[in-house]
Amino acid sequence: MRELSIYIHIPFCVRKCLYCDFLSFPVCDGINYVNQSPHAKNERISSYVNLLKKEICSVSAQYEEYRVVSVFFGGGTPSVLPLGAVSGIMERIGASYHLAKDAEITIEMNPDTVSEDKLREYGVCGVNRLSIGLQSADDEELARIGRIHDYRAFERAYETARRLGFGNINIDLMAALPGQSVADYERSLRTVAALSPEHISAYSLTLEEGTPLYENRESYRFPTEEEDREMYALTGRYLASCGYHRYEISNYAKDGYECRHNKVYWRRGNYAGFGPGAASMVENVRWSDPADMGQYRDYVQSMAARGGEETKREPSDFAPERQILTRQEQMEEYMFLGLRMMCGVDEGEFSLLFGARMEQVYGTVIDKLCADGLLTGERGRLWLTERGIDVSNYVMAQFLFDRV
Numbered sequence: 001m002r003e004l005s006i007y008i009h010i011p012f013c014v015r016k017c018l019y020c021d022f023l024s025f026p027v028c029d030g031i032n033y034v035n036q037s038p039h040a041k042n043e044r045i046s047s048y049v050n051l052l053k054k055e056i057c058s059v060s061a062q063y064e065e066y067r068v069v070s071v072f073f074g075g076g077t078p079s080v081l082p083l084g085a086v087s088g089i090m091e092r093i094g095a096s097y098h099l100a101k102d103a104e105i106t107i108e109m110n111p112d113t114v115s116e117d118k119l120r121e122y123g124v125c126g127v128n129r130l131s132i133g134l135q136s137a138d139d140e141e142l143a144r145i146g147r148i149h150d151y152r153a154f155e156r157a158y159e160t161a162r163r164l165g166f167g168n169i170n171i172d173l174m175a176a177l178p179g180q181s182v183a184d185y186e187r188s189l190r191t192v193a194a195l196s197p198e199h200i201s202a203y204s205l206t207l208e209e210g211t212p213l214y215e216n217r218e219s220y221r222f223p224t225e226e227e228d229r230e231m232y233a234l235t236g237r238y239l240a241s242c243g244y245h246r247y248e249i250s251n252y253a254k255d256g257y258e259c260r261h262n263k264v265y266w267r268r269g270n271y272a273g274f275g276p277g278a279a280s281m282v283e284n285v286r287w288s289d290p291a292d293m294g295q296y297r298d299y300v301q302s303m304a305a306r307g308g309e310e311t312k313r314e315p316s317d318f319a320p321e322r323q324i325l326t327r328q329e330q331m332e333e334y335m336f337l338g339l340r341m342m343c344g345v346d347e348g349e350f351s352l353l354f355g356a357r358m359e360q361v362y363g364t365v366i367d368k369l370c371a372d373g374l375l376t377g378e379r380g381r382l383w384l385t386e387r388g389i390d391v392s393n394y395v396m397a398q399f400l401f402d403r404v
C-alpha cells in the first residue's frame with residue numbers, strides 16, 4: 001500500500017500574535033477557552049469542524065489504496081477547539097481511511113488553550129505527539145510579540161502533558177525577537193533544553209509586511225544579522241551537548257524522535273491537506289483548498305454533493321487550480337527540499353526517480369557549490385555544509401532550472 005500523510009488545518013486562534021501572517025482568525029478575544037464548557041462551543045468553530053469532517057469523508061474513497069502514516073493538526077491553534085472536536089475528527093479519519101496502527105499523530109497547542117481534559121481526550125483518541133508553541137521563556141519577550149500566554153502557563157501545560165504520559169513532545173522556540181540579545185536567547189534555549197523535550201524547533205522571527213510588529217518595527221531594536229547567526233550557531237552547539245541532533249535546518253531531535261510528518265514534506269511524499277488554504281500533493285499533483293472561508297465552504301459542499309457520482313474523481317478535480325508537476329519541477333523540489341535535511345540528497349534515489357544521474361543534470365551547479373564550500377558529500381549523498389546552511393536560500397535557488 002502507498003503511504004499518505006494528512007494535514008488538518010484549524011484556522012482559529014484566541015487572538016492574533018503581533019508577528020503572525022498565517023491563515024488564522026481570532027475567534028474570541030477575552031474568552032478563556034480552558035474554562036469553556038462543552039455546551040458553550042463557539043458556533044463558528046463547531047460549524048467549521050462539521051465542514052472539515054465532511055471534506056475528510058467526501059474524498060476518502062480516492063485514498064482507498066493508501067495507508068495513513070501520519071496526521072498533523074496545525075494552524076492556527078488546534079487546541080482552541082472545544083472538547084470532543086479533535087476526537088470527532090480522528091473518529092472520521094479512523095472510520096474512512098486506513099490509519100496505520102503506529103501512525104504519528106501530532107497536535108499543535110498554544111499553552112493558554114490547553115486543559116487536562118483536552119489532553120486526556122487527545123491521548124484517548126490516538127494523539128501521540130504534542131507540539132507546544134512556547135517561543136520564549138521570557139515573559140517580557142512573549143508580551144512584546146503578542147503571545148497570549150506566559151512562561152508559567154507553558155510550564156503547567158508541559159507538566160500536565162508529562163503527567164498524563166505524553167512521551168513525544170516538541171517545543172517551538174523563536175530567535176531574533178524584538179529587544180532580544182544573544183544572552184537572552186541563550187537563557188530561553190537552556191530553559192527549554194532543561195525540560196528535556198524529545199524535539200525542539202527553533203526558527204528565527206521573520207518580520208512579515210502587514211503585521212502589527214512590522215508596522216511598529218521602529219519601536220524596537222532587532223538583533224542584527226550577525227547576532228541572528230550567532231543564535232543559530234549557539235542552538236546547534238548547545239542542543240548537541242544536550243543530546244539532540246539537528247536533522248533539518250531548524251529542527252532538533254533526540255534519537256528516534258524526528259518528526260515523521262514533516263519529513264514527508266521534505267521527502268516529497270504524498271500528503272492531503274484539509275481546511276482553508278491547506279496544501280496537498282499526491283502522486284506529483286499539487287493543489288490547495290480555497291483560502292477564503294466562504295469559498296472553502298462552497299468547495300466542500302460541491303465535493304460532498306458530487307461524492308455519489310459514479311465516475312471516479314480525484315480530490316484535486318474540485319480544486320480551483322491544480323498543478324501537475326513536470327519532471328523538471330520534481331527534480332528541483334527533490335533537491336531544494338531534500339537539502340533542508342542534514343542527511344541531504346541521495347544520488348542513487350535521484351537516478352531511480354528520474355532516470356538520469358544527478359551529476360548529468362546538476363553537475364556544474366554541484367561542482368561550484370562544493371568548490372565554494374557550501375555543499376559537501378560522500379558515498380553517493382550530498383548535504384549542506386555549515387556555511388551552506390547560513391546561505392541556504394541562495395544554495396536552494398541554484399537548483400532551479402532557469403538558473404542551471
Ligand code: SF4
Nearest residue numbers: 013016017020075076
Ligand atoms: S498562535 Fe500561531 S497561528 Fe495563532 S496567531 Fe499566534 S503565531 Fe499565528
